[in-house]
Amino acid sequence: MNSDFLPTAKPMARLIEELHRLPGVGPKSAQRLAYHLLSASEEQARALAEAIVALKEKIILCSSCQNITETTPCSICQDQRRDRSLICVVERPMEILALERTRGYKGLYHVLHGAISPMDGVGPEDLKVRELLARLQDNKVHEIILATNPNLEGEATTMYLQRLITPMGIRVTRLARGLPFGSDLEYADEVTLTRALEGRQEV
Amino acid sequence: MRITHLNATNFRNYRSLEIDLLPHITIIQGDNAQGKTNLLEAIHVLAITRSHRTSSEKDLINRFALEEVPVFSRLCAFLTKWNDEYKIEMLLRLDDRLATDSGSDHGPASGASVRKSVKVNEAGRRASDYVGFFNTVMFSAGDIDLVTGTPGVCRRYLDMVISQTAAGYLRKVQRYNRVLTQRNHLLRQMQDGRSTPEQLEFWDRELVDNGSYIVVQRRHLVEQLNSLAPDLHRDLSGGVEEMQIEYLASTGAGDSEDKIKTDFRRRLEQSRRKEVSQGVTLTGPHRDNLQFLVNGTGVSRYGSRGQQQTVALAVKLAEARYMHGRAGEAPVLLLDDVFSELDGSRRRHLLEAVTSFQQVLITTVDMGCFTPSFLSAASLYKVRDGDLSKV
Ligand SMILES: [Zn+2]
Numbered sequence: 001m002n003s004d005f006l007p008t009a010k011p012m013a014r015l016i017e018e019l020h021r022l023p024g025v026g027p028k029s030a031q032r033l034a035y036h037l038l039s040a041s042e043e044q045a046r047a048l049a050e051a052i053v054a055l056k057e058k059i060i061l062c063s064s065c066q067n068i069t070e071t072t073p074c075s076i077c078q079d080q081r082r083d084r085s086l087i088c089v090v091e092r093p094m095e096i097l098a099l100e101r102t103r104g105y106k107g108l109y110h111v112l113h114g115a116i117s118p119m120d121g122v123g124p125e126d127l128k129v130r131e132l133l134a135r136l137q138d139n140k141v142h143e144i145i146l147a148t149n150p151n152l153e154g155e156a157t158t159m160y161l162q163r164l165i166t167p168m169g170i171r172v173t174r175l176a177r178g179l180p181f182g183s184d185l186e187y188a189d190e191v192t193l194t195r196a197l198e199g200r201q202e203v
Numbered sequence: 204m205r206i207t208h209l210n211a212t213n214f215r216n217y218r219s220l221e222i223d224l225l226p227h228i229t230i231i232q233g234d235n236a237q238g239k240t241n242l243l244e245a246i247h248v249l250a251i252t253r254s255h256r257t258s259s260e261k262d263l264i265n266r267f268a269l270e271e272v273p274v275f276s277r278l279c280a281f282l283t284k285w286n287d288e289y290k291i292e293m294l295l296r297l298d299d300r301l302a303t304d305s306g307s308d309h310g311p312a313s314g315a316s317v318r319k320s321v322k323v324n325e326a327g328r329r330a331s332d333y334v335g336f337f338n339t340v341m342f343s344a345g346d347i348d349l350v351t352g353t354p355g356v357c358r359r360y361l362d363m364v365i366s367q368t369a370a371g372y373l374r375k376v377q378r379y380n381r382v383l384t385q386r387n388h389l390l391r392q393m394q395d396g397r398s399t400p401e402q403l404e405f406w407d408r409e410l411v412d413n414g415s416y417i418v419v420q421r422r423h424l425v426e427q428l429n430s431l432a433p434d435l436h437r438d439l440s441g442g443v444e445e446m447q448i449e450y451l452a453s454t455g456a457g458d459s460e461d462k463i464k465t466d467f468r469r470r471l472e473q474s475r476r477k478e479v480s481q482g483v484t485l486t487g488p489h490r491d492n493l494q495f496l497v498n499g500t501g502v503s504r505y506g507s508r509g510q511q512q513t514v515a516l517a518v519k520l521a522e523a524r525y526m527h528g529r530a531g532e533a534p535v536l537l538l539d540d541v542f543s544e545l546d547g548s549r550r551r552h553l554l555e556a557v558t559s560f561q562q563v564l565i566t567t568v569d570m571g572c573f574t575p576s577f578l579s580a581a582s583l584y585k586v587r588d589g590d591l592s593k594v
Contacts, residue, residue: 026298026316118388118406123398152381156405 012038064135066111066128068093076109083107085142089132089161091115091149095185099147102194107145110135115153116160124160132161136168143171145200149185150175162203173200204284204338204532205562206246213268213276215241216589224562225582230573231566232594233586239566242586243341243537246564249278249293250339250535251363252321252330260295260317269297282337285532291337292322331373334366338534340523342541346515351503354492361421361493364522368529369420379413382406383484391482400475407471410487415463417488418452425450425493428521435524436517439552446497446514453490513549516541520556527560536563542572 008016012034019030037045061067062074069075076082076096086107090096096109112127135141144165148154162172176199188196211220216238233239240256244263248254254263261269264276274297282289298316321333328336348356366373386406392398425448436446455466470486471478478485495502495514502510526534536557542550542565554577557563570578583594 116402118385118392118398118402121388121392123392123402152378152385152409155409156385159405160402 061111065109066113066131067096067109068111081106084140086145087132087135087141087143088145088147090147090185091154091157095147098185098188098193099197102190102197104194105197107143112148112157115148116156117153124157127157129161129164133164136165136170141170143173145197146172146174146203147185148174158203166203172203174203175200204282204530205535206280206282207288208281209242209246210279211242211245211277213265214245214263214278215265217241217245218265218267218589220245220589220591222584222591224564226562228558228577228581229562229564229584230570230578230581231564231584231586231591232568232570233566234568237586238589238591239586240343240539242591243539243564243566245278246280246535247339247341247537249280249291250337251334251367252293252319255341255343255345255363260319261297263295264297264317273297280337284337289336290322290324292325294320294322296320331377332370334373335368335370338367338526338530338532339537340519340526340534341537341539342516342519343539344541344544346519346541347508347511349493349518350495350506350511350515354490357493358489358491361424361491364526365420365424368424368526372417372420375413375416379410379417379488382409382413383487383489386410386484387482390478390484393479394482407468410484411464411467411471414454414487415460415467418454418463418467418491419460421488421491422450422452422458424525427525428518431524432517432521435520435556436513438556439513439517439549440510441548444497444510444513445499446495446502446517447499448518449494449496451492451494453486453488453492509546512544516545516549516553520553523557523560533559533561536560538563538565540566540568542567543569 015034015037016027016030019025019033020027025033037048058070059068060070060072062069062077063072064077065074067074067076083106087110088099088105088107089110089112090099091112091114093111096111099105099109110128110132112129112132114122114127116122116124116127136144144161146158146161148157158174165172175196185193205226206224209220209222209224211217214220220242222242231239231242244254244256248263254260257263264274268274268276276295277292279290279292282291296318298318319330321328321330323333323336349360362372362376366376386403389398389402389406393400393403429448432448433446436444452463454463454470457463457466467486474485495511495518497506497510497514500506502514506514523534523536538553538557542553545553550572554573565581567573573581585592585594
């Protein structure tokens with residue numbers, strides 16, 4: 001237990017500890033949040049708790065694109081108006097939201113759930129690569145857009161996938177440069193993303 | 204370039220420090236542990252965004268300020284550069300939150316929860332883009348470590364100088380270090396069969412590309428220092444000794460980027476098996492070293508302390524001249540209590556060499572180090588327990 005925590009009632013200490021585990025929440029923020037929740041109404045506290053439980057109980061991965069969803073296949077995979085010859089590969093579900101906001105992309109997606117990073121113990125076999133390859137078996141996909149993050153780990157992942165997919169006779173492209181290096185796709189604005197999509201190049 | 208005004212809040216033993224600085228020589232006298240070095244460090248930190256004395260940035264924050272909310276330390280200076288005025292500012296904040304975001308400038312190694320931000324004329328800058336905007340050269344008693352210390356000291360020295368003169372160098376070094384960490388992890392995973400050699404390809408390419416750039420820059424700097432240091436050394440040593448810096452690149456003796464890349468790649472291939480069994484990358488600029496020769500003999504091993512000191516001093520003076528030439532304007536020189544250890548003749552030569560610079564800040568315990576005529580041309584200050592007063 002962190003020494004920053006003051007001795008306090010057990011349920012309080014437990015909540016602070018749980019909040020402290022969340023990314024971006026330090027000991028002081030955790031305390032502040034916990035005291036806030038203590039003074040919140042019963043309904044508000046229950047609503048938050050139920051939302052968190054529902055997240056774990058109801059969210060599943062789409063059997064096709066591996067995006068988080070309530071039904072599988074997900075609404076994007078089911079949408080018949082979308083271009084099934086095009087798959088955009090992203091690291092995380094959040095990036096699909098960013099790309100959807102551009103309204104310009106009409107293909108399908110595939111979520112890897114990470115990027116190759118040996119120091120974090122993440123290799124290709126820990127990503128949803130096998131699931132991606134399975135989707136390419138029926139020869140309906142003509143182009144794969146690799147939209148990993150513009151950092152070392154994203155580049156390593158892009159190179160790995162390109163080596164794997166190019167021999168299958170499928171066109172492999174990646175987003176045009178112009179995204180600031182080291183920045184996350186998730187935070188790129190729509191104009192930048194649209195331009196990156198339109199200007200995509202052969203790997 | 205020169206600083207016209209310095210303002211520090213909660214930095215080391217200063218709760219608040221304000222000083223107007225004139226051009227030419229400023230001498231700050233004080234007993235040990237009163238804050239002389241801290242003042243020069245403040246200026247140096249403003250230039251390179253890190254301390255030459257500590258890797259723990261929390262140490263830079265005043266210990267009383269650590270009890271307050273928010274915990275911060277702020278450095279601000281007005282700088283004259285090419286007759287233009289700039290306000291440069293650096294804020295260190297102790298962050299409540301953990302360093303979890305990987306997209307920041309800090310890199311994974313920082314670990315500490317101190318957040319740095321830099322501003323020029325109120326506009327935020329990335330530290331890696333800012334370094335080099337304001338140039339200083341710090342002389343301290345620890346400079347001798349460059350000659351006698353570990354290879355790591357030499358590499359940090361080269362990187363510190365180059366990051367101030369070559370835009371983008373710092374970012375390459377950061378990228379290289381991350382590649383190195385990733386590659387070493389991969390080698391260890393290959394050791395117990397959790398990964399395959401094909402996985403290395405990407406990291407090898409990045410290692411060679413970024414590493415070769417670093418080697419080219421380091422080789423260039425050593426050449427430049429070699430064109431300046433021997434003359435300065437001859438003056439300091441009374442004209443009888445010839446010094447030389449040798450750059451011992453782990454990738455070999457090649458000097459063009461292409462040759463370095465080829466050699467680097469070949470060495471990686473040759474040591475592949477050894478690398479896997481040891482789980483570390485054995486070739487690359489992280490293994491570079493410098494050798495300092497006087498009359499052809501390695502001075503770190505066989506030299507006297509006086510010889511080692513003279514070589515270090517010549518290298519620092521060469522650095523100052525090189526920065527001057529490179530930036531077109533003289534860097535601010537910071538001399539932290541370096542005179543007391545020098546004998547009369549080297550003291551005289553050093554004073555002579557520095558008077559030609561636009562702004563020089565000198566700290567000393569003993570005013571007797573300087574001649575009356577030198578003192579009469581200087582601005583004098585006294586520092587006591589974090590309080591600075593004009594003499
Ligand atoms: Zn789906």
